[in-house]
Amino acid sequence: xxxxxxxxxxxxxxxxxxxxxxxxxxxxxxxxxxxxxxxxxxxxxxxxxxxxxxxxxxxxxxxxxxxxxxxxxxxxxxxxxxxxxxxxxxxxxxxxxxxxxxxxxxxxxxxxxxxxxxxxxxxxxxxxxxxxxxxxxxxxxxxxxxxxxxxxxxxxxxxxxxxxxxxxxxxxxxxxxxxxxxxxxxxxxxxxxxxxxxxxxxxxxxxxxxxxxxxxxxxxxxxxxxxxxxxxxxxxxxxxxxxxxxxxxxxxxxxxxxxxxxxxxxxxxxxxxxxxxxxxxxxxxxxxxxxxxxxxxxxxxxxxxxxxxxxxxxxxxxxxxxxxxxxxxxxxxxxxxxxxxxxxxxxxxxx
Amino acid sequence: xxxxxxxxxxxxxxxxxxxxxxxxxxxxxxxxxxxxxxxxxxxxxxxxxxxxxxxxxxxxxxxxxxxxxxxxxxxxxxxxxxxxxxxxxxxxxxxxxxxxxxxxxxxxxxxxxxxxxxxxxxxxxxxxxxxxxxxxxxxxxxxxxxxxxxxxxxxxxxxxxxxxxxxxxxxxxxxxxxxxxxxxxxxxxxxxxxxxxxxxxxxxxxxxxxxxxxxxxxxxxxxxxxxxxxxxxxxxxxxxxxxxxxxxxxxxxxxxxxxxxxxxxxxxxxxxxxxxxxxxxx
Numbered sequence: 001x002x003x004x005x006x007x008x009x010x011x012x013x014x015x016x017x018x019x020x021x022x023x024x025x026x027x028x029x030x031x032x033x034x035x036x037x038x039x040x041x042x043x044x045x046x047x048x049x050x051x052x053x054x055x056x057x058x059x060x061x062x063x064x065x066x067x068x069x070x071x072x073x074x075x076x077x078x079x080x081x082x083x084x085x086x087x088x089x090x091x092x093x094x095x096x097x098x099x100x101x102x103x104x105x106x107x108x109x110x111x112x113x114x115x116x117x118x119x120x121x122x123x124x125x126x127x128x129x130x131x132x133x134x135x136x137x138x139x140x141x142x143x144x145x146x147x148x149x150x151x152x153x154x155x156x157x158x159x160x161x162x163x164x165x166x167x168x169x170x171x172x173x174x175x176x177x178x179x180x181x182x183x184x185x186x187x188x189x190x191x192x193x194x195x196x197x198x199x200x201x202x203x204x205x206x207x208x209x210x211x212x213x214x215x216x217x218x219x220x221x222x223x224x225x226x227x228x229x230x231x232x233x234x235x236x237x238x239x240x241x242x243x244x245x246x247x248x249x250x251x252x253x254x255x256x257x258x259x260x261x262x263x264x265x266x267x268x269x270x271x272x273x274x275x276x277x278x279x280x281x282x283x284x285x286x287x288x289x290x291x292x293x294x295x296x297x298x299x300x301x302x303x304x305x306x307x308x309x310x311x312x313x314x315x316x317x318x319x320x321x322x323x324x325x326x327x328x329x330x331x332x333x334x335x336x337x338x339x340x341x342x343x344x345x346x347x348x349x350x351x
Numbered sequence: 352x353x354x355x356x357x358x359x360x361x362x363x364x365x366x367x368x369x370x371x372x373x374x375x376x377x378x379x380x381x382x383x384x385x386x387x388x389x390x391x392x393x394x395x396x397x398x399x400x401x402x403x404x405x406x407x408x409x410x411x412x413x414x415x416x417x418x419x420x421x422x423x424x425x426x427x428x429x430x431x432x433x434x435x436x437x438x439x440x441x442x443x444x445x446x447x448x449x450x451x452x453x454x455x456x457x458x459x460x461x462x463x464x465x466x467x468x469x470x471x472x473x474x475x476x477x478x479x480x481x482x483x484x485x486x487x488x489x490x491x492x493x494x495x496x497x498x499x500x501x502x503x504x505x506x507x508x509x510x511x512x513x514x515x516x517x518x519x520x521x522x523x524x525x526x527x528x529x530x531x532x533x534x535x536x537x538x539x540x541x542x543x544x545x546x547x548x549x550x551x552x553x554x555x556x557x558x559x560x561x562x563x564x565x566x567x568x569x570x571x572x573x574x575x576x577x578x579x580x581x582x583x584x585x586x587x588x589x590x591x592x593x594x595x596x597x598x599x600x601x602x603x604x605x606x607x608x609x610x611x612x613x614x615x616x617x618x619x620x621x622x623x624x625x626x627x628x629x630x631x632x633x
Contacts, residue, residue, distance in 0.1 A: 127454045127457040129475075131478050137477065199460075200460060202463070203464045237380045241376075242375050242376045246373070246375055302370045303372055306370035309372035
């Protein structure tokens with residue numbers, strides 16, 4: 001059953017869903033790609049089908065039955081709490097994953113693999129942490145932020161699902177903080193401004209993963225059906241002060257006591273991005289051990305420093321040539337025409 | 352195909368080359384920086400040579416390469432033994448030493464950062480294992496933990512309990528020798544007269560000492576050591592004939608080995624004290 005995989009991607013309208021769909025389109029082994037999203041896709045897609053669904057995927061069981069997908073790539077997990085209000089974050093991460101796994105685990109389910117894009121946020125960031133977290137080492141401090149709590153809950157569901165469905169390949173990837181040419185995160189926003197927040201007295205060591213490596217890794221575990229829980233991060237760590245130096249931004253030290261209150265006015269004024277999970281990260285940093293994913297034959301192309309470099313090069317280019325308007329807008333009629341009209345000649349072996 | 356933005360200048364996609372990026376500092380994955388170490392050596396050098404007049408015995412017993420777990424007795428309100436050992440081995444053998452200490456330091460602003468840059472690493476078993484087994488480095492631990500430096504002057508040179516023998520278990524797992532180091536002089540460089548446990552609890556630190564230095568110099572006493580003569584004796588490396596890499600080792604065996612090392616260090620310290628004629632001149 002290696003030929004003709006049918007893949008469902010969640011969050012097709014989001015950054016990672018779009019990227020993943022594009023990556024899988026060029027894979028001849030993938031027969032059909034179905035993307036779900038709350039909004040229209042923002043990237044041009046050749047053959048992926050788009051279906052609009054609410055963010056908690058209540059209609060997912062029907063879709064899975066009807067389309068007989070054998071693989072689900074769950075990229076729609078919010079790891080950036082500045083993007084959505086807390087309530088929506090819970091709905092998307094926790095309820096969405098619950099419905100997804102319920103659909104994948106229904107009796108007679110065609111699903112043979114579930115890939116989940118998680119984050120190293122599940123380890124948290126505390127003084128008592130080891131310098132390098134292995135996958136089986138639990139976090140050392142209780143999760144206090146919404147994102148971390150919801151991701152822990154999500155991973156709990158996935159663990160239970162894997163236990164209940166031993167025949168299904170379950171792959172969970174925990175990615176370190178992502179930087180790259182296109183992705184926008186609180187860290188990338190801070191680094192592209194002239195002043196960038198730091199907690200005074202702390203200079204934590206951070207790990208980054210480049211956005212292309214994220215897609216490559218998701219593709220790698222999907223294509224080779226690799227089960228298990230893996231950390232993914234670029235090699236090495238670098239101090240926050242050095243990250244800022246590479247990006248040519250100055251550190252704005254924020255009081256180590258009452259940090260949250262001290263930062264609040266600056267966040268209000270729109271000078272900095274400072275979600276609670278970034279606050280602890282900028283104190284203690286985080287490192288994850290990536291030897292396990294290495295043993296499956298995957299290695300990140302970018303080191304942590306390389307990811308920072310890749311990010312700032314793209315920023316510099318944009319500063320010079322400006323932010324070009326998006327080249328693509330989704331139009332259902334046009335997409336339908338290209339995919340299903342008998343007038344269109346489909347060339348084989350594309351990509 | 353992935354053109355999300357209509358770039359005016361097409362970005363070349365480098366397909367297979369690894370992209371290392373350019374580092375701007377020499378801070379390693381533990382937070383240690385050779386540059387910071389050099390600054391620390393320059394500051395601490397005169398103190399080491401002229402103030403404490405450090406003398407080593409048996410330095411050749413410390414392995415020139417490969418991992419080894421150095422264990423030493425710990426004393427002085429703000430222990431001076433850790434920088435002395437780290438500085439000494441680095442200068443004499445040219446090998447970096449990672450000093451493992453309580454997580455507490457990591458959380459203290461400024462201090463924690465400086466501590467990490469000069470080679471401090473939080474004492475987590477995973478950290479020690481990676482340093483010793485995977486990277487073949489020298490790691491220094493004080494098995495007495497904070498019970499060592501917090502003891503008062505009346506208890507000087509009496510080794511506290513060696514925790515739960517965790518250091519032995521780590522050395523067994525990593526398959527590296529334990530090299531005990533007996534230190535004399537640290538106790539007198541900053542002796543604790545009494546402690547303020549209430550205040551310690553209030554501000555959330557392991558202990559608040561009142562030292563003789565503070566009585567003499569006021570708050571400056573926190574940084575002013577007495578010029579006690581430092582003598583260090585490296586004992587024979589201890590190896591364990593157990594297979595490395597096990598998840599768990601017999602607790603009784605671990606405790607027994609730890610106690611053996613402790614007794615050996617205690618006896619050596621008494622021996623060194625017997626030979627010592629003066630606290631200040633050795």
